[in-house]
């Protein structure tokens with residue numbers, strides 16, 4: 471097979487990136503291992519404990535519990551599953567802002583819980599009044615997002631925790647994308663800042679690990695136990711993951727990326743990405759576009775559909791928000807040169823303004 475994967479030089483929409491060279495090397499080395507069977511593959515199982523310990527360090531979790539999942543989707547499904555298992559009602563609901571990721575729709579579907587979606591406010595964050603009036607005795611879980619997929623916003627996590635506690639519900643923070651940049655900001659988002667029970671944080675996004683490497687964290691082992699099933703034919707006695715056989719490549723690459731990059735490498739990357747996002751937002755504003763100011767390295771901007779289509783036709787991998795804004799994620803592979811070349815194409819392809827001809831009324 472001679473086909474090459476796509477290059478990253480025009481990819482502006484992805485929340486994944488080129489793995490760090492150390493992560494790539496570790497992924498290749500551990501390709502033929504299965505952390506789902508720790509009795510047979512003990513080395514990768516030990517590495518997974520290390521990965522969870524390091525994720526705990528990033529997220530203020532003192533006695534880290536969790537595992538490396540196939541991605542944010544699995545981690546979110548499992549968080550809903552933990553909450554459902556612990557809820558005392560047979561008709562549990564999950565309350566989430568509309569900025570929450572679509573993986574929660576899958577979770578609700580698979581797990582048979584009622585997903586209640588509440589509006590966001592004018593700052594694109596969970597509207598606390600709306601959350602407050604939506605929760606009830608049947609609420610098993612309140613979801614807050616730390617780095618939303620469309621606008622990079624961080625919900626008021628500790629207030630959401632208070633609301634969850636008022637009805638005896640759990641609090642889940644989805645930091646799938648934001649988790650590896652938030653440690654370098656002033657946001658309050660993690661286990662050390664608020665009464666967070668579970669969290670999604672993906673090494674295969676801003677963490678620069680190879681796919682598949684998602685992360686599920688829990689405040690205690692006891693929470694994770696809600697997921698455990700017996701495993702008759704394996705030497706290990708129980709399994710908390712959703713998948714059985716899993717990629718040791720993802721686990722090893724997560725450890726390698728974090729060993730190399732935490733904290734200085736990630737800090738430098740955050741600074742570089744945030745500067746690029748701020749620079750890009752300014753450049754759009756100077757051209758007269760409406761920009762949603764980036765609070766994390768993600769820019770959303772209102773460009774005409776025709777311009778968006780023309781840019782895509784020119785090979786730019788870009789995507790749009792639900793309300794149609796162009797969305798650019800300043801991942802590690804996104805350089806200032808790429809963004810300059812993107813803007814040059816934008817200037818060239820911009821929807822032509824109709825200029826009245828002399829003589830027209």
Ligand SMILES: *Cc1c(COP(=O)(O)O)cnc(C)c1O
Pocket residue numbers: 485540541542543544546571573615617618619644645646647672684
């Ligand atoms: C990307 C993302 C997910 C889903 O993660 P996958 O790894 O694609 O399954 C969930 N939540 C948020 C906030 C995300 O950005």
